[in-house]
Amino acid sequence: MHLPAGEGKKEERCKLWSKFLQIYHANNIKNDYMFVFGDQNWRTLNTLSINNIIEAVQKKEYKTILDNDELTQMRQNDNEESTAQCLSNFIEASITFPPTYKYILNSDEYQTEKDKEIRRPSYTDRILISTLSNNLEILQYSAMSDIKLSDHRPVFADIMLHQRSSNDEIFAESNTSRTPAVKTDNRQISKKNSLTMIIVTVIIIIIFCTLSILAIYHFVIKCKTRNVDIRQVSSIDLSGTQSDRENTVTQN
16 A cells, blocks of 8 residues: 655545455445555654654664654544544554665665655655454564665565364454454364374275275185186086097097
8 A cells, every 4th residue: 555645634534544444345345354564654753853763763662653653642542533533543663763765775874855855754654554363473563774775665564364173253243353262172173183083093904905805705706716617617627638548449
């Protein structure tokens, strides 16, 4: 998602965000997870000077900057601004990296002024998540400081989605917040698994015995058939020999 750029355009960003959610819900789309990421252009408020921001970055005191961040303040005070209420169902992992905008190309230095316009280093690039369950775990949330081809630093999140248990509660409405985990009785599951293994083992044994009996029966039938063939051949040879003897006696 790319929202309108520039300081002082917070209301435009909020309205576009609200419009996006209206379209999303109007299509009756219901998913367990929704990831919204991109250059959302949230800015550092003018309550913090550029020098204070640079100093906080150097000391890695990112909380100082986030306390003056548009998005952070709106999510904390969504009751005061109706345009920010649409953000209440979204979560974001803790930010432990410097502002991702605005950098001088191929440099680690911030460009704090352009065309006589002040540019406060800001967390413009964000990853927000709306989830209907608690089966999501954010392993890492950071920025790629080694990619310097843009005035932004790309952000990424390493997220693990755990397989949902059949006993997990499913939300009826898409705007409901996360559900608490539903605990299962491990002893009951263990008993069911043991019973299943016993049944499967018995079935395998029955199939093996049946196949063995069929193989033995087939072998016995084959042996009997072979013995009959041998006896018939022997009878033919003996009768042929007796006939030859009688012919010899007659000729004499």
